Amino acid sequence: MRIGYPCLNRSLPCTAGSTFRLKSFSRERLEASVAANLACLEAILDYNLARGFLYFRISSDLVPFASHPVCDVDWHQTFNADFRAIGRRMRVGGMRIAMHPDQFTLLNSPTPDIRKRSVAELDYHAQVLDAMELASDAKIQIHIGGVYGQRSEALARFIEGYQGLSEPVRRRLVIENDDRQYCLREALDLHARCGVPVLFDVLHDQILPSGFSISEALRRTEATWARKDGLPLMDYSQQRTGGRVGAHAEHLRPAPFRRFLDDSQGFDFDLMLEIKDKERSAALALKCAHNDPRLIVKRHLLHDATQ
């Protein structure tokens, strides 16, 4: 088990996903942003490796507007050496990496143009992970998409879209149960029909319940991951008290987290903590898990991680 947090580090004075307005797009502007984002990503990786956070989600804004028609810049080529160096550091450090395109990426939209733009966006995400020369355990996670008034047709369109994806995308794509439209059962059904691995999101499953216990959900999702996919990925969050249903908590509450660690014994996975305070909760989670036999971390780092 590795533990991590998504995209942003609040302790460092930089972000690895800084962007700009579309109307100020230029080659110079793009290259300046990518250079700054890659430098910050390196700083975050150093920070994470020093503290034992071995799972990280890279911001989709690493290369702003990469899949937009306005972007004719060959960033892949220009920053090739930087991507390779960062990827090497990730591999040497034993880090697990994922990306999560946002809600505009919809493989199952009835609108062909939206599907086409979504495929372009997925191609971009795969290009980033490929440029880092990461193995097929570096994943791209998306939700199944919209319902459009016809669940069965929407699911069929997802399968069609999935099967039409390029190999570089398909080897990395996984689907996540969401909290509004498609619960874990439907994600598992999709796996049975097209083979896409299923990423289990604990909070979403509480809001839109599959009815499975934690261990039953883990048993079923684990079976959707092949050896080449690596350890199953999981999203863990907690409901913000007094917030909208599904709103992520500001800080990790240790008691429910410890209960989750107990409930999930016997299963191994890499765990993404979607908590607003980011690395602070990741540190607390490491502390909660410090006696857990599943945890992959250099033990001498545990002390630092809790300071």
Added chain:
DNA sequence: CCTGGTCAAGTCTCG
């Protein structure tokens, strides 16, 4: 400088 309105994109729900 500082502030706050606004930002590529889609879909669903609610008033």
Added chain:
DNA sequence: CGAGACTTGACCAGG
């Protein structure tokens, strides 16, 4: 039928 949520920060225009 239009606005807001999703999730969220930070860009950047204008004072």
